Amino acid sequence: MDLRNIAIIAHVDHGKTTLVDELLKQSGAFRENQAVAERAMDSNDIERERGITILAKCTSVEWKGARINIVDTPGHADFGGEVERILSMVDGVCLLVDAAEGPMPQTKFVTSKALALGLRPIVVLNKVDKPDAEPDRALNEVFDLFANLGANDEQLDFPHLYASGRSGWADTELDGPRQDLSALFDLIVRHVPAPAQIARRAEPFRMLATTLSADPFIGRILTGRVESGTLKTGETIKALSRTGERLEQFRVSKILAFRGLSQAPIDVAEAGDIVTLAGMSKATVADTLCALEVDTALPAQPIDPPTISVTFGINDSPLAGRDGSKVQSRVIRERLMKEAELNVAIRVADTPSGDAFEVSGRGELQMGVLIENMRREGFELSISRPRVIFREEDGQRMEPIEEVIIDVDDEYTGAVIDKLTGQRKGDLVEMKPAGVGKTRIVAHVPSRGLIGYHGEFLTDTRGTGVLNRIFHAWAPYKGSIQGRRVGVLISMENGTSVAYALWNLEERGRLFIGPQEAVYEGMIIGEHSRDNDLEVNPLKGKKLTNIRASGTDEAVRLTPPVRMSLEEAIAYIDDDELVEVTPKIVRMRKRHLDPHERKRQARSGD
Numbered sequence: 003m004d005l006r007n008i009a010i011i012a013h014v015d016h017g018k019t020t021l022v023d024e025l026l027k028q029s030g031a032f033r034e035n036q037a038v039a040e041r042a043m044d045s046n047d048i049e050r051e052r053g054i055t056i057l058a059k060c061t062s063v064e065w066k067g068a069r070i071n072i073v074d075t076p077g078h079a080d081f082g083g084e085v086e087r088i089l090s091m092v093d094g095v096c097l098l099v100d101a102a103e104g105p106m107p108q109t110k111f112v113t114s115k116a117l118a119l120g121l122r123p124i125v126v127l128n129k130v131d132k133p134d135a136e137p138d139r140a141l142n143e144v145f146d147l148f149a150n151l152g153a154n155d156e157q158l159d160f161p162h163l164y165a166s167g168r169s170g171w172a173d174t175e176l177d178g179p180r181q182d183l184s185a186l187f188d189l190i191v192r193h194v195p196a197p198a199q200i201a202r203r204a205e206p207f208r209m210l211a212t213t214l215s216a217d218p219f220i221g222r223i224l225t226g227r228v229e230s231g232t233l234k235t236g237e238t239i240k241a242l243s244r245t246g247e248r249l250e251q252f253r254v255s256k257i258l259a260f261r262g263l264s265q266a267p268i269d270v271a272e273a274g275d276i277v278t279l280a281g282m283s284k285a286t287v288a289d290t291l292c293a294l295e296v297d298t299a300l301p302a303q304p305i306d307p308p309t310i311s312v313t314f315g316i317n318d319s320p321l322a323g324r325d326g327s328k329v330q331s332r333v334i335r336e337r338l339m340k341e342a343e344l345n346v347a348i349r350v351a352d353t354p355s356g357d358a359f360e361v362s363g364r365g366e367l368q369m370g371v372l373i374e375n376m377r378r379e380g381f382e383l384s385i386s387r388p389r390v391i392f393r394e395e396d397g398q399r400m401e402p403i404e405e406v407i408i409d410v411d412d413e414y415t416g417a418v419i420d421k422l423t424g425q426r427k428g429d430l431v432e433m434k435p436a437g438v439g440k441t442r443i444v445a446h447v448p449s450r451g452l453i454g455y456h457g458e459f460l461t462d463t464r465g466t467g468v469l470n471r472i473f474h475a476w477a478p479y480k481g482s483i484q485g486r487r488v489g490v491l492i493s494m495e496n497g498t499s500v501a502y503a504l505w506n507l508e509e510r511g512r513l514f515i516g517p518q519e520a521v522y523e524g525m526i527i528g529e530h531s532r533d534n535d536l537e538v539n540p541l542k543g544k545k546l547t548n549i550r551a552s553g554t555d556e557a558v559r560l561t562p563p564v565r566m567s568l569e570e571a572i573a574y575i576d577d578d579e580l581v582e583v584t585p586k587i588v589r590m591r592k593r594h595l596d597p598h599e600r601k602r603q604a605r606s607g608d
Contacts, residue, residue: 004068005274006194007227008124009089011075011113012098013106013470017128021098021167022061022074026262028170028183029063029070060225060276062260065187071260071276075112087212087287087346089116091227091276094124094194096186097144098167101127101135104143106407111472114151123148124193125162126186130176134437137164137176161193197274199229206293207231207239209271209279210300214287214344220256220280224291229300231293233257233271233279239292241285242299249289255281287346308349308362309402309449309473312369312572313386314338315358317582319591320496320522325584326382331357334383337376348372362391364473366453370569377568377585385572385581390450398478401448405431405474408443408459410467415441417462426451427480446474451483454573486576489535491528492592493521503542505558510536513563514590526579526590529564535592566590 012018062071073088089095095116099105105113116123125144127137141162148158163186165172172186173179208231211224233239235257241249258265258278271277285291288302316322316331323329328337335352338359342350349362363369366388373385393400406428410418415433422428428447436442452471459469491510501517513528521527521540530536566574571581571588582589 004191005071005196005200006068006094006190007071007073007092007197007274007276008094008096008190008194009073009075009092009116009121010096010098011109011116012128013100013103013109017100017167018098019074021126021128021165022072024167024170024183025063025072025186026061029065029187060260061262063262065191068191070187070190073276089119089121090210091212092121093197094190095121096124096126096190098126098128099140099144101130101137101140101164102132104136104140105147106470110147110151113147117148117151117153117157120154120157122157122193122195123160124186124189125160126165126172127162128165128167130164131166131169161189163189197227199227199273201273202230203232203273205230205273206296207233207237208290208292208296208300209233209277210302211285211287211289211291216344217280222282222285223258223278223280224282224285224287224289225276225278226291227276228271228273230273232273235267235269238294240294240296241282242290242292242296244288244299244302246297246299250282250284251294252281252283252285254279286343307391308347308364309391310365310369310388310453311360311362311391312388313353313358314361314373315384315386315580317382317384317584319384319525319582319589321520321582321584321589322382325586326377327380329382334376334381335359337379337381341372366569366573370572373572373583374568377583380585381583382585383583385583387575387577387579388453388572390448390453392479393476395476400476401450401479403446403474403477404449404452404471406443406445406447406452407470408445408467409436409440410443410463412439412441414463414467415443418443418459418467419445421455421458421462422447422451425484426455427483446477447471448477448480448483449473454486457570457573486574487533489530489533490526490579490590491530492535492537493525493527493540494523494537495539495541496522497541499527499540500543501558501560502544503540505560506542507538507540508561510538513561514566515540516563517560522591524592526575526592 010018010022060071060073062069073092075088097109097113099109125141127140129135130137145158163172163174164176165186170183171180172183174185208229209226210229211226213225215223217223233254235254238251238253240251243249257268257271259268260276265278279291290299314334316334317329338350338361342348347364347368351360353360361369369388373383376383390401406422408418419430422445423430426447428445428451430445432444434442456469459467491507499515499517499519499521504513504517507513507528511529511531515521515527527540566588568583568588571590575581575590578593580591580593582591
């Protein structure tokens with residue numbers, strides 16, 4: 003059967019997974035009466051809840067005698083470790099661009115990787131049926147993006163289609179028949195070359211492992227594209243590391259190929275196809291699986307280094323162990339090591355204390371997803387504020403700089419530019435109109451300055467601004483950046499909060515808790531209206547007497563508390579604070595200090 007391998011890349015929420023749904027339906031991958039969930043490729047609970055693709059996944063469709071292997075790639079740069087490896091398995095890319103928004107930062111990130119590998123793109127202008135769509139402008143911006151990323155003449159001569167993934171149509175002309183996706187299927191078969199590996203089927207078997215996962219029944223499994231030769235179930239092969247070192251020799255217990263949304267066992271894997279192998283115990287991502295007579299490893303794509311680190315520790319608060327079942331440091335370490343093995347973009351290191359672990363990764367979103375997965379599995383953790391990873395170059399301290407693209411109403415541009423360039427040491431790169439009453443701001447800002455900024459940004463823009471960010475480059479250290487500018491309200495007692503006490507504390511600032519909630523000494527229960535920390539008593543009840551007076555029966559009316567999400571809490575805390583994460587609740591607290599020292603800090607405002 004004729005074979006094509008293609009990856010679909012797009013910015014977050016540009017309709018990539020919805021388009022794959024329609025490709026599967028129209029290719030006949032589903033039965034007529036088959037119940038299929040919306041966004042079928044988003045198999046992870048968090049992916050469905052947040053509407054983002056976290057794990058790269060493969061599927062396969064048949065069209066007019068050709069099998070098309072489609073790879074759905076993550077749209078967020080924090081999960082770029084997946085993208086870099088997955089693009090080495092395909093021969094072409096389909097770039098999906100929102101006709102209203104145009105190419106966005108995550109589009110730029112993944113596209114730069116694809117163009118560097120020499121892949122020829124197909125551009126699909128999606129959501130052209132939206133009232134604010136401007137497909138011609140978006141197409142010009144895509145061409146400019148390709149030129150800026152150093153695309154060659156062949157890549158710049160890209161074909162394009164107009165489409166609506168949700169409605170299930172794609173046409174070569176904007177005012178086409180709008181019936182189905184046959185134009186996209188035909189263009190993929192015509193434009194994407196067949197795998198060059200097909201010509202190497204007579205050579206010894208070689209395959210580069212690109213994704214690693216585990217199956218409860220068959221154990222460790224590796225997915226990749228067969229670079230040469232053929233492989234039958236039951237044959238013995240070996241694994242070589244990136245440097246050519248022999249890791250293990252094993253018998254292939256199962257070969258799986260993608261058929262629709264599921265994987266089906268096959269007897270023979272042939273060069274050019276994307277398959278999954280089982281039977282290994284040590285081999286991992288970027289290793290070469292090959293015949294016994296092969297001695298050289300395949301070149302593997304390097305992975306960009308992590309840019310932030312977070313300390314994961316045991317939950318040692320007075321309320322520890324009430325919600326979760328996994329609280330020991332040994333169990334937390336095992337889980338983190340398993341994550342680091344499956345996700346090459348994450349690194350885990352022990353700390354001198356032994357009960358905390360330094361986890362390094364790409365960004366706050368990646369860390370937030372890891373923590374969310376762990377809390378759903380029953381873990382209790384204490385999480386530190388994210389810290390940027392610096393590096394030395396020629397004796398100079400370098401820090402990561404991110405490119406920030408902001409779409410905001412004109413009236414809020416002054417506040418946003420002041421925060422980014424004045425307080426957070428950023429450089430304004432570009433500022434241009436982005437529609438009626440909107441401005442697009444492009445700035446290069448240190449990663450340190452963006453930790454905790456998103457909440458401030460939403461407040462400054464009254465929730466109307468859209469912020470996207472992506473790693474840009476390493477640059478010399480830009481000096482100190484002031485952290486959070488307000489103090490916090492800290493509980494000085496253990497017990498259950500009382501409505502009357504919280505009512506009296508409202509004039510001190512915003513509260514994070516409501517009445518009848520468990521609190522303990524050192525727990526952060528609110529934000530102080532001034533710049534110093536303040537110890538307060540949320541347990542103080544109303545004094546009862548047998549004397550009635552005017553005003554004594556006044557009703558207590560509380561303002562609803564501010565409830566922070568996991569990512570918001572991690573970004574909010576300061577260096578001397580921790581986030582306590584359990585399966586049921588997210589709290590913030592001060593690190594354990596001597597009581598006298600903590601009172602001295604609260605008085606002095608340190």
